[in-house]
Amino acid sequence: MRNVAIIGAGMAGLAAAERLRAAGHQTVLFEKSRGFGGRMANRRSGDFQFDHGAQYFTARGAEFFRKITEWQTQGLVAEWGPGSYVGRPGMTAPARAMAKNHTCVTEALVTRLERSEHGWHVFDENGSINAPGNGTYDGVILAVPAPQAEPLARSAKAALPQIAQARYAPCIALMLAYEPETRASADHWMRPDDSIIGWIARNSSKPGRPHDTQTWVVHARADWSRQFIDQDPRVSGEALHAHFRALTGIDAEPLYFAAHRWRYALVEQEVGMPCLFDEATMIGACGDWCLGARVEAAFDSGRAMGETMAEALAEILA
Numbered sequence: 001m002r003n004v005a006i007i008g009a010g011m012a013g014l015a016a017a018e019r020l021r022a023a024g025h026q027t028v029l030f031e032k033s034r035g036f037g038g039r040m041a042n043r044r045s046g047d048f049q050f051d052h053g054a055q056y057f058t059a060r061g062a063e064f065f066r067k068i069t070e071w072q073t074q075g076l077v078a079e080w081g082p083g084s085y086v087g088r089p090g091m092t093a094p095a096r097a098m099a100k101n102h103t104c105v106t107e108a109l110v111t112r113l114e115r116s117e118h119g120w121h122v123f124d125e126n127g128s129i130n131a132p133g134n135g136t137y138d139g140v141i142l143a144v145p146a147p148q149a150e151p152l153a154r155s156a157k158a159a160l161p162q163i164a165q166a167r168y169a170p171c172i173a174l175m176l177a178y179e180p181e182t183r184a185s186a187d188h189w190m191r192p193d194d195s196i197i198g199w200i201a202r203n204s205s206k207p208g209r210p211h212d213t214q215t216w217v218v219h220a221r222a223d224w225s226r227q228f229i230d231q232d233p234r235v236s237g238e239a240l241h242a243h244f245r246a247l248t249g250i251d252a253e254p255l256y257f258a259a260h261r262w263r264y265a266l267v268e269q270e271v272g273m274p275c276l277f278d279e280a281t282m283i284g285a286c287g288d289w290c291l292g293a294r295v296e297a298a299f300d301s302g303r304a305m306g307e308t309m310a311e312a313l314a315e316i317l318a
């Protein structure tokens with residue numbers, strides 16, 4: 001049995017952990033946030049909740065479809081529309097369930113990796129991060145967006161030059177809540193023909209969400225988000241809100257209003273390989289940026305990474 005550190009507990013990191021565990025190895029996941037799922041995110045505020053990152057997921061391949069069926073059986077996922085699935089009661093549900101099977105260190109922002117004669121060590125800006133086990137790892141998986149993987153790979157002197165090929169589009173998301181009986185021109189979701197807004201979803205129409213409030217999530221288009229990503233999100237949120245009013249006919253004052261900036265939202269240019277691995281350092285990297293802008297791509301990339309790392313560890317053990 002070997003020990004692997006996984007940086008990032010989004011779908012890719014969790015899928016890699018699952019695969020390594022199935023091969024009989026130990027893993028420790030380091031996650032900078034308090035929760036799991038990364039961009040499969042859910043914000044709660046009082047009675048209101050919003051999936052402000054990924055909206056739904058689909059399965060093109062048999063492997064991810066099998067996983068979705070397993071989640072459905074466990075009540076963690078439900079169909080929102082034909083072939084479109086959502087976590088239940090929020091988008092994070094599948095990731096939270098996956099994380100239960102693994103050792104996870106949360107609120108741990110990894111800033112560098114260092115190798116000693118015993119193996120790899122994981123550091124935050126204050127020094128070595130306390131984790132269960134002996135704190136040394138035979139391999140490390142970077143399961144974070146490409147721009148965040150790059151400095152970590154550099155700190156480990158890992159030869160993973162393809163990371164630099166990946167490109168992301170940002171997205172500014174707006175969250176709104178209204179009284180349940182508020183009248184609107186959209187039932188579930190719309191992709192409007194609009195210069196600013198690319199997506200509007202009635203979050204409360206998703207299965208398993210509370211129906212005593214009406215909640216909405218709005219996503220700005222990539223080009224517009226790029227212009228406003230460094231500005232105060234309240235200002236861009238107001239601009240989105242004005243367009244939202246015009247598109248949905250909702251004139252009421254919202255009971256809740258918040259905007260969120262996703263700097264690395266959707267992959268615009270993927271690497272085109274399932275995962276990256278440097279055998280000399282035993283450092284690998286995975287995520288949606290390897291295969292495409294979808295939850296399924298993150299899952300497939302994470303699984304491929306877990307398999308590649310397991311094969312390399314088997315060679316060391318042989």
Ligand SMILES: Cc1cc2nc3c(=O)[nH]c(=O)nc-3n(C[C@H](O)[C@H](O)[C@H](O)COP(=O)(O)OP(=O)(O)OC[C@H]3O[C@@H](n4cnc5c(N)ncnc54)[C@H](O)[C@@H]3O)c2cc1C
Nearest residue numbers: 008010011012032038039054055056110287288294295298
């Ligand atoms: C606005 C938006 C809308 C989307 N809509 C859809 C959709 O409708 N359908 C769909 O299929 N996909 C959608 N996506 C894309 C989907 O969410 C992603 O493809 C997928 O969730 C990526 O998973 P991942 O594990 O590769 O990365 P992430 O989910 O980003 O996970 C990476 C994790 O690493 C952590 N992390 C980062 N740096 C560090 C560090 N230094 N130390 C420790 N932890 C770190 C992060 O906190 C995060 O939890 C959307 C994304 C966004 C943002």
